[in-house]
Amino acid sequence: MKKYLLTAFGILGLLALQAQTSQGKVIYDRTVKLQFSFAGMPGGMEQQMPTSRTDKYELIFGNNQSLWKQAENDNTDDGGAFQTEGGAQIRMIVAGSNDVLYTNLESGKKTERRELMDKNFIVDDTIAKLKWKMTGETKTILGHNCMKATATRTSKRTIMNMDNGVMERKEVDDTAAIVAWFATDIPVSAGPSEFQGQLPGLILELDVKDGTQLFKAVSISEKADLAEIKEPTGKKRYTAAEFKEEREKMLKEMNQNNGGGRRVIRMN
Numbered sequence: 001m002k003k004y005l006l007t008a009f010g011i012l013g014l015l016a017l018q019a020q021t022s023q024g025k026v027i028y029d030r031t032v033k034l035q036f037s038f039a040g041m042p043g044g045m046e047q048q049m050p051t052s053r054t055d056k057y058e059l060i061f062g063n064n065q066s067l068w069k070q071a072e073n074d075n076t077d078d079g080g081a082f083q084t085e086g087g088a089q090i091r092m093i094v095a096g097s098n099d100v101l102y103t104n105l106e107s108g109k110k111t112e113r114r115e116l117m118d119k120n121f122i123v124d125d126t127i128a129k130l131k132w133k134m135t136g137e138t139k140t141i142l143g144h145n146c147m148k149a150t151a152t153r154t155s156k157r158t159i160m161n162m163d164n165g166v167m168e169r170k171e172v173d174d175t176a177a178i179v180a181w182f183a184t185d186i187p188v189s190a191g192p193s194e195f196q197g198q199l200p201g202l203i204l205e206l207d208v209k210d211g212t213q214l215f216k217a218v219s220i221s222e223k224a225d226l227a228e229i230k231e232p233t234g235k236k237r238y239t240a241a242e243f244k245e246e247r248e249k250m251l252k253e254m255n256q257n258n259g260g261g262r263r264v265i266r267m268n
Contacts, residue, residue: 021185021186021188021202021222022062022186022187022188023061023062023063023188023222023224023226024060024061024062024186024220024221024222024223024224025058025059025060025061025220025221025223025224026058026059026061026202026204026217026219026220026221027056027057027058027071027217027218027219027220028056028057028058028059028192028215028216028217028218029054029055029056029214029215029216029218030054030055030056030057030192030193030213030214030215031052031053031054031213031214031216032052032053032054032212032213032214033052033212033213034052034053055070055071055097056070056071056218057069057070057071057192057193057215058070058071059190059191059192060224060225060226060228060229061188061190061202061224061229062224062226062229063226063229064104064105064106065102065103065104065105065106065229066102066103066105066188066190066196066229067100067101067102067103067228067229067230068100068101068103068192068193068196069099069100069101070097070098070099097115098113098115098120099112099113099114099115100112100113100232101193101194101196102229102230102231102232103127103190103196103197104231105188105189105190105196105197108126108127108197109124109125109126109127110124110125110126110127110194110196111123111124111125111231111232112125112232113232113234114243116247116250117250117254119250120234121234121236121238121243121246122232122233122234122236122237122238123237123238123239123240123243124237124238124239124240125239125240127196127197128194129197129198130151130152130153130178130198131151131152132149132150132151132180132198132199133149133150133151134147134148134149135147135148135149135150136148139181141181141183141204141205141217142204142217142218142219142220144183144184144185144186144204144220145183145184145185146181146182146183146184146201146204146205147181147182147184147201148179148180148181149179149180149181149182149199150177150178150179150180151178151180151198152175152176152177152178153175153176153178153208154173154174154175154176155174155176176208176209176212177208177209178206178207178208178209179206179207180195180198180199180203180205180206180207181203181204181205181206182199182200182201182202182203182204183201183202183204184201185201186201186202187200187201188201188202189201189202190202190203191203191206191215192206192215193215203215204216204217204220205217
């Protein structure tokens with residue numbers, strides 16, 4: 001009898017593991033708070049600019065891999081144009097809408113296709129893992145029991161200012177408090193944006209810097225076309241450092257060549 005009971009429990013345990021989701025597709029809303037500074041430009045311009053922007057993104061995961069990209073046919077507008085009293089036009093363009101992030105969760109390597117000024121770059125890098133703390137708090141998201149985890153990320157942040165018609169960019173040290181909620185019944189170490197390979201479950205909600213950047217899952221499906229999870233390819237590949245150097249060079253050239261009263265603000 002004892003042997004039969006152990007066998008029954010073993011079968012139940014196996015069925016429970018099989019019931020856990022190991023592949024699927026998640027749609028997220030990503031809301032970003034926007035801050036602008038227009039020193040030397042006509043007054044009132046900052047009040048005309050939007051304070052936030054929300055876009056939809058999708059995450060496909062399976063076979064220890066994930067693919068993150070913007071959802072199709074979403075927010076195809078350019079954010080609108082603004083004209084100053086002097087006739088200068090400022091058009092806000094959201095850059096990077098065609099960016100794609102592929103991650104191999106087993107090896108810890110990632111490959112990005114980054115779009116910059118209508119040019120695509122293939123960037124190879126590794127997952128930067130954060131030190132997470134479990135809080136013991138739980139809540140339900142889209143029918144999934146989720147646990148709360150917190151972490152602190154230290155990185156560089158770019159500040160862009162328009163000063164007398166000239167775009168200035170400056171890097172500053174940035175420490176961000178991060179709060180994540182991950183599903184305990186989806187044992188896949190994936191999540192939104194660059195937050196791949198972080199926690200022992202799929203991240204369904206993530207808040208960076210108290211809402212400066214907020215990701216919320218709005219739908220999740222166990223059905224996904226795993227053939228879509230492909231590593232981006234290109235003729236030339238860059239390391240993260242090489243891409244940063246090339247980006248700074250291109251933005252500097254754009255700033256020098258941008259004349260005629262027309263200014264373009266790109267948000268990444």
